Amino acid sequence: MVQRLDHLKESPSQTAGPYVHIGTNPNWVEITGVWKADLGLVLVGPDTRGERVIVEGTLTDGAGALVRDALIEIWQADAEGLHNSPAETRGKADAAFAGWGRQPVSDADGSFRFETIRPGRVPWPDGRLQAPHVTVWIVARGINLGLHTRLYFGDEAAANAQDPLLARIPEPARRATLIAPRTERDGVPVFRFDIRLQGERETVFLDM
Amino acid sequence: MSGSYFQRDRTWHPPALTPSYKTSILRSPSQALLSLPTSLSEETGPVFGHDMLGPLDNDLIRNFAKDGAEAIGQRIVVYGRVLDENARPVRGVLVEFWQANAGGRYRHRKEGYVAALDPNFGGCGRAITDGEGRYEFRTIKPGAYPWPNGVNDWRPAHIHFSVFGHAFAQRLVTQMYFEGDPMICQCPIVRTIPDRAAIEQLVAALDRNATIPMDSLAYKFDIVLRGRRSTLFENRMEGN
Ligand SMILES: [Fe+3]
Numbered sequence: 001m002v003q004r005l006d007h008l009k010e011s012p013s014q015t016a017g018p019y020v021h022i023g024t025n026p027n028w029v030e031i032t033g034v035w036k037a038d039l040g041l042v043l044v045g046p047d048t049r050g051e052r053v054i055v056e057g058t059l060t061d062g063a064g065a066l067v068r069d070a071l072i073e074i075w076q077a078d079a080e081g082l083h084n085s086p087a088e089t090r091g092k093a094d095a096a097f098a099g100w101g102r103q104p105v106s107d108a109d110g111s112f113r114f115e116t117i118r119p120g121r122v123p124w125p126d127g128r129l130q131a132p133h134v135t136v137w138i139v140a141r142g143i144n145l146g147l148h149t150r151l152y153f154g155d156e157a158a159a160n161a162q163d164p165l166l167a168r169i170p171e172p173a174r175r176a177t178l179i180a181p182r183t184e185r186d187g188v189p190v191f192r193f194d195i196r197l198q199g200e201r202e203t204v205f206l207d208m
Numbered sequence: 209m210s211g212s213y214f215q216r217d218r219t220w221h222p223p224a225l226t227p228s229y230k231t232s233i234l235r236s237p238s239q240a241l242l243s244l245p246t247s248l249s250e251e252t253g254p255v256f257g258h259d260m261l262g263p264l265d266n267d268l269i270r271n272f273a274k275d276g277a278e279a280i281g282q283r284i285v286v287y288g289r290v291l292d293e294n295a296r297p298v299r300g301v302l303v304e305f306w307q308a309n310a311g312g313r314y315r316h317r318k319e320g321y322v323a324a325l326d327p328n329f330g331g332c333g334r335a336i337t338d339g340e341g342r343y344e345f346r347t348i349k350p351g352a353y354p355w356p357n358g359v360n361d362w363r364p365a366h367i368h369f370s371v372f373g374h375a376f377a378q379r380l381v382t383q384m385y386f387e388g389d390p391m392i393c394q395c396p397i398v399r400t401i402p403d404r405a406a407i408e409q410l411v412a413a414l415d416r417n418a419t420i421p422m423d424s425l426a427y428k429f430d431i432v433l434r435g436r437r438s439t440l441f442e443n444r445m446e447g448n
Pocket residue numbers: 017308363366368
């Protein structure tokens with residue numbers, strides 16, 4: 001026998017189930033009066049610095065059907081690449097930008113949408129700069145452990161080509177699942193991020 | 209303390225594909241995950257201030273009830289700590305919880321179970337951990353409920369938890385079960401967890417010393433989030 005390590009084990013995950021929004025977006029599921037507003041719906045205010053962008057997309061399962069009961073969260077740096085978090089080591093982030101958003105996927109059309117800003121660049125552990133990106137996290141009925149992925153911006157070709165995470169995905173078709181193509185609507189850039197849980201063009205999910 | 213987070217032990221968590229929990233079949237990625245050390249993007253995370261909380265946010269017996277009324281059911285207190293894998297308390301983090309009512313019915317438009325709604329029970333609450341990583345809330349014990357999977361599958365009584373840490377890498381959603389419940393081990397969702405000791409980590413202990421006499425039973429439920437390397441010899445380049 002050997003000495004025991006002092007580490008605890010992480011609590012095992014369980015699915016968020018079909019009623020996750022009762023806990024995360026009660027007002028959205030008509031449980032009103034418990035708290036004023038659901039958290040994470042609004043990321044950007046009038047004082048937020050940076051370029052306004054819209055991130056939107058859908059979530060589809062292995063049969064190509066829309067997943068309509070998921071919850072999506074995003075986490076990202078501000079326009080200078082700083083996080084609004086006590087764990088940020090490099091400086092003070094824009095106080096007018098929380099960097100965290102949470103949206104239920106729409107029942108009606110299975111889409112999600114975040115109005116946010118284009119983040120700045122954040123270093124990789126070795127000091128190289130990563131391309132601008134948004135962390136995306138998905139829970140739903142049937143997902144046993146929250147799925148983690150990243151959105152990269154389709155109009156950042158030069159930065160994306162140098163990104164250390166994207167460089168770890170050799171197949172161009174798989175790498176492309178993380179790069180949201182840009183369109184425009186009323187002068188605002190829209191980045192389309194369709195997440196495929198399984199099957200053809202399955203999104204790359206991360207273990208980080 | 210600037211190291212990366214310990215990699216998740218994916219043999220301790222449920223795998224993505226668990227065919228006896230049927231919904232996982234089409235919602236599980238089939239490609240390998242891309243494993244990488246954490247960067248600042250994952251080592252940071254949002255904070256929520258205590259000023260966000262209302263006085264009834266952690267009281268599910270009263271936070272949806274009409275004036276003076278209370279939810280029906282067996283009154284319980286659930287308390288515990290949020291720790292990391294280094295056994296250190298995780299302070300100031302948001303813990304959200306949701307559950308069915310005493311009859312096993314959720315307040316949700318897609319809910320199909322015949323058990324009655326309780327007009328005084330909403331089913332959601334939240335708390336922020338204190339300086340020692342502690343949280344607590346008051347609620348009623350949720351009922352077991354049947355669900356469409358096998359023809360006669362029932363969920364054991366459970367409370368859903370969503371937990372933030374100090375880093376987005378620690379984000380976790382899980383469920384709490386109740387000590388002594390014979391329904392736990394027959395549940396296809398519980399059984400997505402391969403290791404029996406891991407299942408036991410989700411079973412809250414009945415704590416007779418923490419009961420409120422003539423009022424509430426108490427259950428203790430500790431939650432463990434991912435831990436972080438803290439060695440002086442972390443392999444990092446200068447300037448990070
Ligand atoms: Fe449930």
